[in-house]
Amino acid sequence: MNILQINSSARSSGSESTRLADQIVARLAAGTEATVVRRDLAAAPHPVLDEAALQALFTPADQRTPQQAERVALDDALIAQAQAADVIVIGAPMYNFGITVQLKSWFDAIARAGVTFKYGPTGPVGLLTGKKVFVAVTRGGLHKGGPSDTQLPHLRTFLSFVGLDDVQFVFSEGHGMGPDAVARARSEADEQIAALV
Known part of the structure; x- marks a missing residue:
């Protein structure tokens, strides 16, 4: 089993x-010969999708400059990791009502037409x-199931868009609401993981 962890x-x-996310991966890998690839997007940030990146992506491969080829190769590496994974574990904190x-x-890096998605006659x-x-979803407040949870629809929509429909969410909320709320959130999240994995 190949496990890809995205922090x-x-x-x-x-x-x-x-x-x-570490806890989920540890439970998945326990007693197996799993290969785990961890990508820490804080320690090794991926460049944002800007005009130069778009130009590189839309330039035919045999016409790209060395700089354009290098930029596309960065996305290619992330796509290859996602393609090789049997399981993907994502740590997804909420920042300002959305994803980081x-x-x-x-x-943006792994969504590529003709590679991770395509358009058919019905979409x-x-x-x-x-x-x-x-997906380990963490929040400072309490948002699950409410109108302020704009993060979850985004996650579901994107993952489904690239074919990732078998998704389980673990929630840990209330981390900005004091020590008791934090302890409760961690305990409940640990219980969710034990039940799911």
Whole structure:
């Protein structure tokens, strides 16, 4: 089993979403010969999708400058990791009601027409199929199931767009609401992981 772990917190240490992603991966890999690839998007940020990147992506491969080829290769490496994974585990904290810029950059990198999705007669078809996904969602407030949870629809929509439909979410909320709320959130998240994995 190949496991790809994506840590998308802006913090390389002390992140609750990373703690939960680590825990999920440890449970998945326990007693197996799993290969685990970890990508820490804070320690090694992926460049944002800007005009230069778009020009590189839309330039035919045999016509790219060395700089354009180098930029496209960065995205190619992330796509290859996602394609090779049997399981993808994502640590996804909520920042300002959405996903982090780090995770958005990863999403932008792996979404490529003709590679991870295509357009058919009825609309887009995801090509990253046959994979299990776990997403550890952490928030400072309480948003699950409410109108302020704009993060979850984004995650579901994007993952489905590239063919990742088998998704389980683990929630840990209330981290900005005091020590008791934090302890409760961690305990409940640990219980969710034990039940899912």
